[in-house]
Amino acid sequence: MDDTTPGSHSSRLVVIGGDAAGMSAASQARRLKGPGELEIVAFERGHYASYSACGIPYWVGGEVTGPEELIARTPEEHRARGIDLRMRTEVTEIDVAGQRVRARDVESGAESWTPYDHLVIATGARPIRPDMPGADASGVHGVQTLDDGRALLDTLARARGRRAVVVGAGYIGVEMAEALINRGYEVTVVNRGREPMSTLDPDMGRLVHRAMEGLGIRMVNDTEVTEVRTDAEGHVRAVVTPDAEYPADVVVLGIGVRPETSLARAAGLPLGEHGGLLTDRAMRVRGHENVWAGGDCVEVLDLVSGRERYIALGTHANKHGQVIGTNVGGDYATFPGVVGTAVSKVCDLEIARTGLREKDAHRAGLRFVTATIESTSRAGYYPDASPMTVKMLAERRTGRLLGVQIVGREGAGKRVDIAAVALTAGMTVDQMTALDLGYAPPFSPVWDPVLVAARKAAKAVRDS
Incomplete structure (x- = not known):
């Protein structure tokens, strides 16, 4: 037809x-x-x-x-x-x-x-489904479409227990871990990387690891799931790694797409x-x-x-x-490209990155310096100022900004947008130190954390 x-x-x-x-x-x-x-x-x-x-x-x-x-x-x-x-x-x-x-x-x-x-x-x-026994069993869910979300909620409504295993610890994995914690589940995250959030450098991922464990999420890093075991009715009952077995009433695949x-x-x-x-x-x-x-x-x-x-x-x-x-439609437009900006959260922890990680810079043949600082979201004396860590990569000799990663509490994540604009504009970290950002004690310290990181990165460039 x-x-x-x-x-x-x-x-x-x-x-x-x-x-x-x-x-x-x-x-x-x-x-x-x-x-x-x-x-x-x-x-x-x-x-x-x-x-x-x-x-x-x-x-x-x-x-x-x-x-x-x-x-x-x-x-x-x-x-x-x-x-x-x-x-x-x-x-x-x-x-x-x-x-x-x-x-x-x-x-x-x-x-x-x-x-x-x-x-x-x-x-x-x-969604990436690992090639292993039981990957397609009842109770194993990828989450990409609204139909997927509906299917997962149906499984949660029928689940006999309250044990969940999330396979993978990228954006999808950590967000689904939060969702399941909010649903009252005991959550285990099995991750093949050294630390969660492979979109961050491992030192920054370690901060996410500690915070997730502080929220009651069990983190199992540096291992792979080899099998999903099922009960007599074909429903998931456990996730198996080379070293252990983790009971599960539901499994969510957060390996990526x-x-x-x-x-x-x-x-x-x-x-x-x-x-x-x-x-x-x-x-x-x-x-x-x-x-x-x-x-x-x-x-x-x-x-x-x-x-x-x-x-x-x-x-x-x-x-x-x-x-x-x-x-x-007959007009003209182009898409120039991206700098790789992303932001997420798990409970009250905010996670953000833009630009290159260390391994990305190495792969691109770039020589670089790094700077990591700890600061707060507001003036230190203002109520509810929360800590954040900012890591910055800059190209050696030129000082061109290459990437920024931020992990912190309320007010941390969207600060990455400052760096995203600077990356798009091709700014150096020295130029960033002069950015005229908004300041008042309820919103930031007198030196915004991103600018503190830029100052430290600019010094590292000069010293290199």
Whole structure:
């Protein structure tokens, strides 16, 4: 069965994926071109579209009451704006030469081909599932979509006990550990790294480790899960490592995600070393004039190292969609790249980073110095001033800022934005020391912690 051809419409845009990048692209293209100029068809295999995946841990943890609060725009709202959004419909094949996609209705199994003039691939990412016995057992959950969040909550509601094991200690892992603590579970985090949060250097990850244990979370580092054991009914009962067995009524996979590019790979589209689609600055897939890609399925330019990297973040996905929709709509926009800024929390501990870690700088062939300082979120004499640790990397001789990591309590995390702006501007740490930041005792010491770190880094550069 074939879908109707564009007919009287001058062109048709087909979007694969109904979340941040895909629907941002569709919405922006619609703002620029009306239905008489551009027909827009979008396919989404799940039950939800245009939602905040970043909010799922807070829904699971109870801070958000339901999935409706995480939805930015419903399918009905998209359709009212002239976007033909087809839910529970999965694209199974891209025919680049024929400029068409094959889609299957998830409920009925019916298939059809839809031709396109422009194609947007916004297939997102998939949770990494370790290749081991029991990885697909009942009670083992990845958390990437609202459907995943619903499935996890259903398991928590049926669980016979209150023991949870989180596999992995990256952003997803620590956020899900918090969510499960908030649900009253005994939480064990099994992590193959030396310290949690591999996005930080180990010395900063150690601070996170200590804080998580202080919150009652059992941390098991430097080991891998080799098996998930199940009971007679096939439900998870324990997680096994080479040295121990940890009882579990639910297991959450927080190992990370990979770009979901199986469709793109089968279609022969170019992929990078991390498995993500490669695009130009306009978010056009390299070598394909009318195929675009954005969101968690693409690799992006790191402005600090000059290399391609893979970062799955909703902030980037929405920007990619805006760029794609602008270009498809006949205007012009580019996505310049990223500096790798991210912020998270586990209970009252805030964790932030931007730019390069030490191993990233080594990999890029950069010589650098480091500076680590301890300070407080407010003037030391002001009530509720909380401690924070700031680590800064700067290039030797030039003093160019390379990266910043921050671990602390309330008021620590968003300070990373100062460093993100400085990185984007290519500032040196010496230049940063003169930044005119806002000051009052309730908000910071007279020397903001980021500037204290910059002063120490600037001295290290001079001494080197």
